[in-house]
Amino acid sequence: MKIKINKKNRSGIQEYSQYRKICPQTEPVYLEILRSMDGEKRLKTAFKLYEIALNLSRQNVLEQNPNITEKELKKILFKRFGYGPRRSTNKSPG
Incomplete structure (x- = not known):
């Protein structure tokens, strides 16, 4: 989304x-x-929220695919969090 x-x-x-x-x-x-919050606190909060989202996604994938390998799990999570090929081509200039 x-x-x-x-x-x-x-x-x-x-x-x-x-x-x-x-x-x-x-x-x-x-x-x-x-x-x-100051900037540091906002950043720490963002990292905590990211970890929570990652763990919830991990649980969800494992529930739906109990026999999945660690490599397959990482691949699915990688895609879910938007780190696919499209993102890696959007490099900043310089």
């Missing part, structure tokens, strides 16, 4: 339309929490 960026506010935090669709009351609270 792709997330559209609505705008970037003064604090540099991007607001996503996805939150408004799911629960309109959640987005302002979530954004206020992010804005109250």
Whole structure:
């Protein structure tokens, strides 16, 4: 699922339309929490959320494919998290 960026506010935090669709009351609270954090704390939180998402995805794949090899599991997770060939060709200039 792709997330559209609505705008970037003064604090540099991007607001996503996805939150408004799911629960309109959640987005302002979530954004206020992010804005109250310094950059280091936001980055640590992002890494923790990534780890949670990775572990949940791993569990889901293993439940659906109990006999999958570690190599196949990594391949599926790699694709799920958007690290396929398309992404690797979007190299920055320089």
